[in-house]
Amino acid sequence: MVVTAAAPAGAALYGKHLLSMRQFQRPDLEHLFSEAEALRDAAEHGALQAPLAGRILVSAFFDASTRTRLAHETAMLRLGGGVTGFADPEVTRAGGATQESLHDVFRMLSEYGDAIVVRHPETGVAAVAAHAAGDRAVVINAGDGTGEHPTQTLTDLYSIWRRFGKIDGLRIGVVNDLRMRCTRSLLRGLRDFDCTVYAVAAPGKGLDPQLRQECAERGQRVQVCEDLREMLPEVDAVYSSPTILDEVSDRTPADDMLRGDAPLTAALLDEYGHPGLAVFHPLPRKGEIDASLDPTPFNGYWDQAHNGVPIRMALLSLMLGCK
Incomplete structure (x- = not known):
């Protein structure tokens, strides 16, 4: 066995593989x-x-x-x-x-x-x-x-917990490609906390039926929204997934419908978010997170990378x- 010492307090991890x-x-x-x-x-x-x-x-x-x-x-x-x-x-x-x-x-x-x-x-x-x-x-x-x-999700959850001092009671929005492995793992991690999850997907990139069923079986509420302007006033944190398979659309926040693949900009969050809102992203980013967010209090993703x-x-x- 790799470890021969007595099992410590973290026995759920001691000597075990981490797969999910x-x-x-x-x-x-x-x-x-x-x-x-x-x-x-x-x-x-x-x-x-x-x-x-x-x-x-x-x-x-x-x-x-x-x-x-x-x-x-x-x-x-x-x-x-x-x-x-x-x-x-x-x-x-x-x-x-x-x-x-x-x-x-x-x-x-x-x-x-x-x-x-x-x-x-x-x-x-x-x-x-x-x-x-x-x-x-x-x-x-x-x-x-x-x-x-899973280790990205552990980083994500830890970052949210550090930013707000809690996860219970938070309203967390997930946007962009909800099929991504980082989002899949995050939703599984959030099931253990008393929080509300909102989702705005990019076209054709919504939650898969299996994950939706898992969330429902654990009593996790995932409220699907069609427009970022509908979701942003309701949430404390926004988690944007990377765009890997498809490039971000060249639409601007002035478009009639702000879908889940619309860039998150300082102007958009100033108008529709509240001052305490934090944006997280596992990185690398393409156009999902605009550089205008970098110097603002909305930025939670550089701390997230450090964490x-x-x-x-x-x-x-x-x-x-x-x-």
Whole structure:
């Protein structure tokens, strides 16, 4: 087994693979937030020790990444651990003409590290990695196709919680492509809190029936709106997904119908939002978040990007058993 110490308070994560937000219940999330705050405070005051000294994180990125890969690696380094792996499978036997089977790749990586963080363009590959690694290393799903992106959602929830001091009672709007894995995981994470969710989708990119049914079964209210101007006055936070498959429309906020793919601008939020509203986005952005929002109090996305490190520090600490 990767970890031999007694299971800590965060037993929901200790020694286990992280594949989906379905694994979490509210106490697990609250414990993770608390650990992230403690590690963040220790790092800011120069009091952070090296609890993961001697441990190795293996990055196995079969798909492009900036924040997710670097945040995991930075988190491991800040905790005193080491990092190895690849950001391009084509330079290894994991890709190219001599590609090994995925099972063999992950079986091998589990011999070299204590934790494997994997991103892959195909849905379900993180589960393949977990099966191959067994109990030799813990596997973290860093995005698998259109499946899930749980560590992004942990960052998102932590960011909302830090901004407002709570998640209960909030009104949260999700916009743009609601089929994206980051939105899918976020909605699963929000089910554990007493909040109201609004949605404005880009045309043809609404909630899929399975996720809508899951939300309903857990009693989560998702109020579908047709117009951003209808939703913005009602919400405390707006979560915009990236646009990956299609370019953002060249329409402007002056159009008659402000759909979910309309750019969020300072002028739009000044007119229809309230002063305490915060905008979140997992990044990278194209035209969904206009640069005019960057210097405004609406901007929650740069803090969100920063928060990816402390939340993953807490995650690695709990998964590898040093807390």
